[in-house]
Amino acid sequence: MATATATAPRRRASMGRQKIEIRKIESEEARQVCFSKRRAGLFKKASELAVLCGAEVAAVVFSPAGKAFSFGHPSVEAILDRFVPSAAQHPGAVVAGAGLGAAGDRNLAELNRQYGELRTQLEAEKARKERAEEAMAKERAAGNQMAAWLDADLRDMGEEELMAFAAALVEVQAAVSERANQVLQEALNVGR
């Protein structure tokens, strides 16, 4: 799935998307991990179906250990009762969000909006990060002094290099405070 681009193709940290066979996972640990992830994914898909298509959706899942997990929109109770009307209902079983009225809908709309906004923000941040990474990669590739220093481990550096590094740092520090004072002065002068 990874396509080679102009820059060297990056190796992904994990193994990424792999087609797996649908049969019971033998390893208990792996099964539990898979359960956590897929259960969350299932609920997410159910949630999306409900919102996008105006459907009423409920999902009930038992974990390998026997714990019950449920998701329902508008509420698990409402849908279960619709499916299997139960005479012995838990009277007044109030679950947060059950009995949504117009206010509940408004709340949901707002939450959905926030969700969308945050997703966009996240994408923007990821893009910025990519660009920063690219800039760093370019510098590394140029094989110059910057490259050596960018990821420098102080322990690996020889004495000479360390001194040069430290000297440069000190210089920058001085320059920074000088410049900062300068800027401050200008700001004060403008204030007058």
Added chain:
Amino acid sequence: MARKKVTLQYIANDSTRRGTFKKRLRGLMKKAGELAILCDVKTCVLVYGEGEPAPEVFPSHAKAAAILTRFRSMPELGQCKNKMNQAGFLTQRIDKLRDQVDKSRRECRDREIKVLLHRAMLGALPGLAGLTIEELTSVGWKVD
């Protein structure tokens, strides 16, 4: 896989909505099946489409009824501990996203500042011209 972003909002266009419903319903049931087999767990999904009296059920009416009976027979606490509805679900995801955004921001700034610092160290920024106060202070901290 068409990787378009879809805003989480009720689809206004009737035919698009119906098509999406069919597609996503199929996908949801498939995922439920995979979960059930891979993890060897009892799973059931109920979907009442808009204006449809009869629900779509996984795995089957009978099996789902059995699962739900077991669910209902659990003490209230057992049911409620992991109960979710849309609002709770969204809130949880929103919090998670917020954390991700913050983390991403921090990492991003970190890298940008690092690059700036090194450029300064190599004398590529004479007099540190053109840096904003924010960038200056960040670089200053990084030095320390």
